[in-house]
Amino acid sequence: MVMENLPEDLQRDIRRHLFRFVKEIRIFSLMDVPILDAVCERLRQKTYIKGSKILSQGSLIEKMVFVVRGKLESIGEDGTRMPLSEGDACGEELMTWYLEHSSVSSDGRKVRLPGQRLVSNRTVKCLTNVEAFSLSAADLEEVTILFTRFLRSPQVQGALRYESPYWRSLAANRIQVAWRYRQKRLSRVNSSVTTKH
Template sequence: MENFPEDVQRDIRRHLFKFVKKVRILALMDESILDAICERLRQKTYIEGCNTLYQGGLVTKMVFIVRGKMESMGEDGNRVPLSEGDVCGEELLRWCLEDSSIFRNKRKRIKPRYILSNRTVGCLTNVEAFVLRAADLEEVTSLFAGFLRNHRVQMAIRNESPYWRGLAATTIQVAWRYRKKRRSRAVTSRGAGATCHS
């Protein structure tokens, strides 16, 4: 590959890594970003039963599933199936972009030195995948930060990500339980008040 002209290398990579365009989280990415990602992808095989992410462990890579099935299990036991075209470790994308100019807040936010996983991702079958290491992803996002700050891209990342979908489901469940408790207390206090009047 290294002996070919750069444009030929790029065309070969685009052909070999066609699956990257199937990954929903990258659907809105520009061709130049996809080319930069493809240059840094490394092939990896995971055996059935092994884990690619551990709850409480460092998130050091994004894993793009080409063939096979995985399962993501959150802290609350929420399970999300993953298969061809899915990706895990995508929270690295936010980590790489996290600074005061992108995620504005009243106080200046400092990017953490590392990110810990709040879920475990295990292989249900043997899995063929391509891996993008945190250092490589950070390099790509710094090169194309302007494009990745786009609100449309940010929303697509959150909407299509199993990580963010799981987080949203947990938030909704917590809010629903809290509302149910409040309604139950209100009904109980009304019943007690009626008993006192009688």
């Protein structure tokens, strides 16, 4: 409430100071000041207790969470476990999803296709008490609409996919499936060659 009575430029400077950790989060390290300001305006402070779940497999993803302090574990559909800690984020797939599930209206503005929601394919559980900031799905959608062109750039998309534990886990699973498929094909080829001889 005190912040709301201050001049806008002073509010922005205070937010930048309070949320300077946002620049340290790998996903946002490439982003320009305007998008960081837009994110900081919408962040909400959260505390999660040990054992609580931030995301649950099969439930809707309602927020993107930036970890400030504490340890978490991301558990994929196949049981793959990945540690998360300070500087990591979860729910980041929501940003990519909003960019992919929107269309352009007749006046050139981005609009989300109605009736579509993103369901989590992993569970993120707190191993300790966790201090974090969250960005609600509605706020994240608004940011992606405002900065669509920037967020769609290959550099940002590459950083998002390369640094994200979610995307790294997904990529690792796909590589494993492709490798197993290749091994089966090679063994079939080898067995057919030996039977002919």
